[in-house]
Amino acid sequence: MFLMDLQERNERLFYKLMIDNVEELLPVVYTPTVGEACQKYGSIFRRSQGLYISLKDKGRVLEVLRNWPEKSIQVIVVTDGERILGLGDLGCQGMGIPVGKLALYTALGGVRPSACLPITIDVGTNNEELLNDEFYIGLRQKRATGQEYTELLDEFMVAVKQNYGQKVLVQFEDFANHNAFTLLEKYKATHLVFNDDIQSKTSQEEGLIVSSRKDSIQPFKKLYAHEHEPVKDLLSAIKRPIILALSNPTSKSECTAEQAYSWSQVGRAIFGSGSPFDPVKYNDKLFVPAQANNAYIFPGFGLGVVTSGAIRVKDDMVLAAAEALAEQVTAEHFDKGLIYPPFSSIRKISANIAARVAVKAYDLGLASHLPRPKDLVKYAESCMYSPIYRSYR
Known part of the structure; x- marks a missing residue:
């Protein structure tokens, strides 16, 4: 809250502080703290730091976009809040993610802060706790799906291009998988879009998805299926102890750094996590866990x-x-x-x-x-x- 207030009050000082103390402040502006901030977003809300577009804006999304004071936008991070980190559906309170990511676009990548626009598409939430929370800031209804959802996203993507041109970069962030792959596939030929959660080197390499599973796996995974006898024993499937416990925030991590080093005997594991872990001393040797963070x-x-x-x-x-x-x-x-x-x-x-x-x-x-x-x-x-x-x- 202090850092977000500072960003609002003295933008230059905020980014100076971030750049000079990046290792200390990254876990505050980004994971894991941003996850807690999203969970509590309604109760800590002071002022809007991004642009909200809701179902009630359908038919006038372009008009809403034009209300944003900065006209020369180069990067948009947009979410619908359905899969925030490993925390699930946080609805409108997912705004903390686009805000935090764009702060890093500037602090770590040098994109001008005035050229960055955080957006949350509010189509409701299926989180009953939030729907019953008096401080929830979004629409109090179940998530829109199907045609209603598709038409709003279509209108949004058309309006973005109309208002900011074809060279505005749109990053789809923390959409649920069933929408993330669909949106990327639908707009990648007509817009400048990407999703760093689902585009990676795996498209060029073989994994553990074998062709015999094609009838039982999700459609977007079929691309990675290859001919191989199914391997039912986990120890036979992995040949070296590289452990990437990537789920965020720290509370959702699949295992701790200490567990990875101790379970792999004499600290043989190479460990990477989504959220930061402190160094671990094991058998008189200090191990420094890697943070496999997309902020790189x-x-x-x-x-x-x-x-x-x-x-x-x-x-x-x-x-x-x-x-x-x-x-x-x-x-x-x-x-x-x-x-x-x-x-x-x-x-x-x-x-x-x-x-x-x-x-x-x-x-x-x-x-x-x-x-x-x-x-x-x-x-x-x-x-x-x-x-x-x-x-x-």
Whole structure:
């Protein structure tokens, strides 16, 4: 609450504080604290930090968008609040996620704060506790589905493009799977959209989904099915102890770092989690758990898309961002048990990710910022918003 008040009162100071203390403040602005903030959003609500579009706005969504004071928007993070982290349906109170993510687009990726717009689509909630909560800020009705839902989202996507042009980046965030895949598939050919929860390198690699399961798995998983005899024994299915306990917030994590290191005998596991865990001392050795956090990716990805003037997002661009991150892990990091570079260098990491994303956009003929800059890393750095204070002495 203090940080959000500071952001409202003195934006430059807020981002200066964030950038200078990123490792300490990331867990406050983002997971795990943002999860608790969303759960309590109604009771801590002071003023709207984003734009709410509800079912009652159907037919005039463009008019609502035009009420937002900033006219030059480059990045929108939008949710309908149905699957907030691992906490489930939080309805309108999911606004904390777009607000927090866009703060990171600026602090970690250097996208101008005035160019960022958090949006929550309010179609109701199936969370009975919220529906009976006197402080709930959203529509008090069950979630709209089917045609009513589809028509509102259609109107929203058309209005976004009409109001901000085809180069506004729309990140779909924390939609339930049954809508997330549908929305991405529906709009990726006509809008600049992505969803960092469901686009990843798995599309190019084989996993544990075998062809014989095709009749029983969800449609979006069928793409990853491959020919292999079913493996019923978990120990036979995994060949090395890499444990990624990714569910957020910390309370929803599949196991703790301490459990991973102790259960894998003498700390053999390589561990990554969605929310941060403290270092663990085991057998007189200190293990530093990795945070497999998408905050490493989306700020730099957004910067690369914006600075290249990309008109579409392709999976290869998301993959380029992931590869750029992987290449910044040094032998020194591996020696310490880290599988990601430290967040203290995140602005440098983001500039390199932005450059790689931009390279891919230019190579695919999707970039509209011409001529192509000679040094894309330096160009990305030059475009980054920096909350600088003048020195008067």
